[in-house]
Amino acid sequence: MKEAVQLTEGWNLVHDGSPLPAQVPGCVHVDLLAAGLIPDPCVGLNESEVAWVGRRPWTYMRELAPGETAADRHERTDLVFDGLDTAAVITLDGYELGRTRNMHRRHRFDVTGRHGPLHVAFTSAYEEAAAVRALTGERPNAYPEPFQYIRRMACGFGWDWGPTLVTAGIWRPVRLEHWSTARLAAVRPLVTVRDGLGRVEVRVDVERTGRGADHRLEVRAAVGGAQTRAAVDGTGAVLTLDVPDPLLWWPRGYGEQPLYDLEVTLVDQGAETAETPAEDRPLDSWTRRIGFRDVTLDRSPDEHGTAFTFVVNGLPVFARGVNWIPDDVFPSRVTPERYRTRLRQAADAGVDLVRIWGGGIYEDDAFYDLCDELGLMVWQDFLFACAAYPEEQPLRGEVEAEARDNVVRLMPHPSLVLWNGNNENLWGFRDWDWEPGLRGDSWGGGYYLDLLPRVVAELDPTRPYTAGSPWSGSWGHHPNDPAHGTHHSWEVWNRRDYAEYRDSVPRFVAEFGWQAPPALATLRRALPGERLAPDSPGMLHHQKAEDGNGKLNRGVARHFTPPEDDFDRWHYLTQVVQARAVAAGIEHWRSHWPVCAGTVVWQLNDCWPVSSWSAVDGDGRPKPLYHELRRVYADRLLTLQPGPDGDTGGPVLAVINQSAEPWHTAVRLRRMRADGTVLVEEVLDLTVPARRVSRRTVPGDLVPDAPSAKEFLVADADADADVGADSDEGEGTGGGTEEGLRALYFPVADKDFAYPAPRYDVVVRTPVGPAGPADAGDGAGDGGSDGGGSVEVVVTAHTLVRDLLLRADRLGPDAVCDFGLRTLLPGETIRLRVRNAVDTGANAVRSAFSSVEPA
Template sequence: MLEVTPIDEGWILRHDGAALPATVPGCVHTDLLAAGIIPDPFLGRNETDVAWVGRRDWTYETTLSPIPGGHEQTDLVFDGLDTAAEIRLDGQLLGSVRNMHRSHRFDITGLGGRLSVNFRSAYGEAEAVRGRLGERPNAYPEPFQYIRKMACSFGWDWGPTLVTAGIWKRVRLEHWSTARIARVRPVVTVEQGVGRVELHVDVERTRVEAGLTLGARIGGVRAEATVDGTSGVVRLEVPDVELWWPRGYGEQPLYDVELWLSHEGLLDIWRRRIGFRSVELDRGADEHGSGFTFVVNGERLFARGVNWIPDDVLPSRITRERYRTRLTQAADAGVDLVRVWGGGIYESEDFYDACDELGLLVWQDFPFACAAYPEEQPLRGEVEAEARENVVRLMPHPSLVLWNGNNENLWGFKDWGWEQRLAGDSWGEGYYLGLLPRVVAELDPTRPYTPGSPWSGSWDRHPNDPAHGTHHSWEVWNREDYADYRLHVPRFVAEFGWQAPPAYATLRRALPDEELAPDSPGMLHHQKADDGNGKLVRGLARHFPVPEQGFSEGDFDRWHYLTQVNQARAVAAGIEHWRSHWPVCAGTIVWQLNDCWPVTSWAAIDGDGREKPLYHELKRLYADRLLTLQPRGGGLVLAVINQATEPWKGRLTLRRMSVEGGVVAEAGVGFDAGARAVSDVRVPRELEPVGPKEFLVADADPGSDEGGGGGGLRALYFPMPDREVPYPRPRFDVSVSPGGERVTVTAHTLVRDLLLQADRLDPSVSADRGLVTLLPGERVTIGVRGWETLDHLDAETARSALYCVEPAR
């Protein structure tokens, strides 16, 4: 029987002649941090002070204990090495590696002694490859496309430049005899309630003459097969299987699969969990263009998505618990699809396990982003090897529903001047339109593949054509106001977003000694986007009064609040518009769910795990049922969006109101939205608000909840930007429950976008809701959780952490 010996203790890191204790899995940065050699790169401007780490070569060493007898072969297995390294055992070269995204195996039978892993600087490796293959264009000034490594290690417009090295995944010895299971490729299908599993097995042998048997079971179903040379296939049929569904559409039953290899006894065993479901991608042509609609178990979905980046720029620190926490936050916000973005990594099994259990669909990018990638050796062979390994590794997971060739590279070739600069040099097209679809078709025929995001399906059209395939909407934010989201109805919006700073407590931790201002040195260092603060201020100026000289130190709290409000409103403008056009538009994927360090960014959850107002707004925007008022056809339409399994019908109350609180006009209307459908209700002309002093309120009556979840929903429409609205000075009462677990606010005037920034009360505290608008006489109760240092909260203290839109100064 195969035996495993972990090698996770006794490692040292060589540094300037000294031997530092090293943690494996880990990386150079985490070991230097633990030894006190470098400061925390997430604090202040320390990132700059530790830049030298990425330019150095590093060596990890340990001693292998005597290898026990009784086995014919011993392999040294690295699940992940970051990135370019030579592996030596007692001075003998075992091999050289150059790919963070692959595992590596070496036969060390009969060997032992001092094990060393000598890492070359990723800069040195990338620059050497660039020197051999020539320059290629890139959206960022770092050479990440010349090395198979997490691209955002080299910095991004939301990430620091911390170029890592180290043994970032598990390392172990495997002792075995006769044969072992080298690879299992599970092809899982379901038809008419019968689940079919084909386990395509590759074996490695020490003895060619040995007869080998494969056996497998799923529940009470068992099957056997013989190994022909070095491969075999075990087929199982499981009757009456329960289907795996994305969250909101059904349950997520998972089945344990066990496969064993035997010869006069058990030799090796392989275990995974699978789910039975079908997935298709409808890209058919229609009168609107060509679509991009996920179909799971025959059910057409509007995908409610978020983009995922590595949750830490030092990815070896991401634990199973951290994955679970972050993905549970996504599910709790109504998300049903997570796109693993192409500038990061293939995530660990812990990530996909959590998605399987939570019912989160996974769109997996291959790791290519925002650059022209050479297709010559040594890169081409590495790309194919990593693709083959990771496609097979991730195949068991029912949550995985799409392979995507790259992020923005097809678009970049067309629009970013690459074609002229390349002058015929390779740039990745052969990967995205040739190699990768061939690998997916060969190994994983049950899942769709798309060459890139965005991609319109053909070079005959612009790659980012909103009428065809996937679309990235970045004119909004970069140049245009978020109201311009309403100018187009893309078939599927795979990226869009708006920036905001992280929570106040996150900023205070990251910039502990700084007088905070929008343009203070630390704030600017933790703003990586090109002209990011300028875009924030210009975005605010379209909606709110902005001081002529910009925001000063004394205005920081106001700037911080308003930028977070603007982020939530911008994303809401897009999602409400696009959801109201289902099924023409079949999905939105917000950029982005998470951050990898404390930074001003597009994230809904900041680098310390705190939820921004955008996060809470997503709960409303991605709920099964949503009301939204949309200017359309020269008037107003109330779109009743019902993504629930049951029809939704009932009554709506429409109130045309003045900002002083009076009702100008009122009417009740009926609505009837079918299951997974949108129903438009035309707002009568006499109820349309006029001028800056009026707005419209649409409420679903409490009884409008046939099928559940519909009563009490509200939509608001203000025809003018806030800077033109003569808001009354907000007046409200605040009360606090004993112990401080609940804060209740009662409005005496219109209170627009009230927000309790609970982390200002204590860094450990959070609120259970975000922005809320109250009409005169209405109240809201906000849950407060996480107290550590305080056991009570009074009304005045709570009031100090409450913010809302104020009248123009």
């Protein structure tokens, strides 16, 4: 049977002629940091101080002992690298095993009987990119670094949210594989479901040794109680397993996620020339979890344009998505536990689709395993982003090998629902002045429209492929036409107010977002000793977007009076605007289902502490946006939208039911004054069918008087008990009391509205102990602490309190609150749970609150 030995120990990194202990998997920066030779590049301005690391060659070395590769153990020993970053020469005892130039694929070398010093010598990625550019000629891109000339993580060269940290190293596992006669070179399960029958067609590729060429080989497969076997014909076999009435895998919120173990075994039945068969001898095995589900992409034309709707097991789905970037500047540091934390955050926020963006990496198997378990659909970009990519050699061969490797590796996962050719390159070719400058040179179109769809059709025909994001489906429409296919909405963030998200109804919004700084505790860790200000040196260095602070400030100024020399207030308002902006887009687009069939927020996560579009910052702390996603991505949502002619047209009440059951609810509409007086009230009795939206214009007598700047509209609805535990209604800017859902409509900007000075009581209830709960009111001192446990914070409003936020990290760096922004009417009470707080005195807790204040 094949044996595998992991080579994680005994590596050194050569630095200035001397060996340093090296971590494998790892990278150069991690090793230099561990040795104290460089400062943490994610802290302060240190990124600039370590730029030299990416400009130098680096060598990893390890001794391979004779016993590790001895031929007497097996016929063959292979040295297998799951990931090398990036351009390397591998030698063993001075013999060149091979050369690599692609971070995104696996490499295998025959080292049978060889031993001695093993060297992996990396050329600087800059040097490799320059050599390729000299062969192919110049190509345009969106950033100044040469990432389009080398097959490595593009964002490592810097992005509008990420640092420039170009590293090198053995970034994924390396091992020795010992085998005899034959091995399983590739296993491709094609899983389909038709009329209640689950079918797995297993296509197997086999590699033989020289002595194994005349052996009779058999492949056996089993799944869900079904078993079959087939003889290997040369170097391949095809097996078919039928599973009657399999349990279907569903996205979260639509059903369960049953997984089946698919087991494949390669068996040696002896030499073809033998008169009697030898006893079966297992040679190799392969096991993966699969799921039975059918996924298609509805791209049919209709009266609105061209659809882009995921259909899972025959059910059209509104995709509640987030974009995913590498979770660390050094991906080798991301553990399965970290994947679980981040993806659990996504699932808890109501997300059901994660798009792996094309400027990063094909993630580790652990990522996709967790998505299978959590019911998170995966949209997988091929790794091309924001640049014209040469199609000549040596890149073309690498691109095809990379695509084949990763399609085969990832296709067993039921969570994988889409292959996407690139990020924004079709759009860039048409709109970003690339086409004239290229003068007919290759730019990647051949990859997206020819090579990649052919690879997917050959290897994984059970899944849809789209040429890019955004992409209208053909050159007959603009690549980013909102009426056709996928759309990226960036004009709003770049130049407009977030209210303008409501100006169109794209068929599928694959990218949109709004920036905000990270949590204060994250900034304090990343910028130690700095007096924080929006334009302080560290804040500016950790803001990578073009005119990022200018856009943040303009976004605030459209709605609030900008604070002067008050960082804490600026920090709060920028986070409020981020949450409101994303909510405005999602509420509007969800209210137009099924014309709009999905939103994918840019972005879930960060790779370092930075001001960005993320919902979870670089230290893993949720921003208010994260809690707002929990509200607007819940199965049931209440929203008030401005009318089709703007505010003067009257608001529209949209009641959105994405659950599997009809929603019968009473919606209480109140036209109110800022002082809490109810002017007009009406109750609507509504039933919204499953997976449907009800829209109706608000009656005229309930529409607030905009010129008065003192009136607003409130809609409240019952949450219903059958929504499910994952829905978490009532949270965010619209969330009111714990008993139901709330939507708010203010006809004027906050800076023009006659807000009262917010007044509210805060009571801190320490954990229940033998003597029962202990309360600390507003007059209590600041000495109370639960030693890092949980406390309940009860807030009672005496006035209208808009967007109240408990910023838990003020109470301790690890403290978290279970709610984000909340708006309270006079007399309302909410209860918040705070975990891991260090300081739980009432004064400290009260000082951690912020809310909208009168202009």
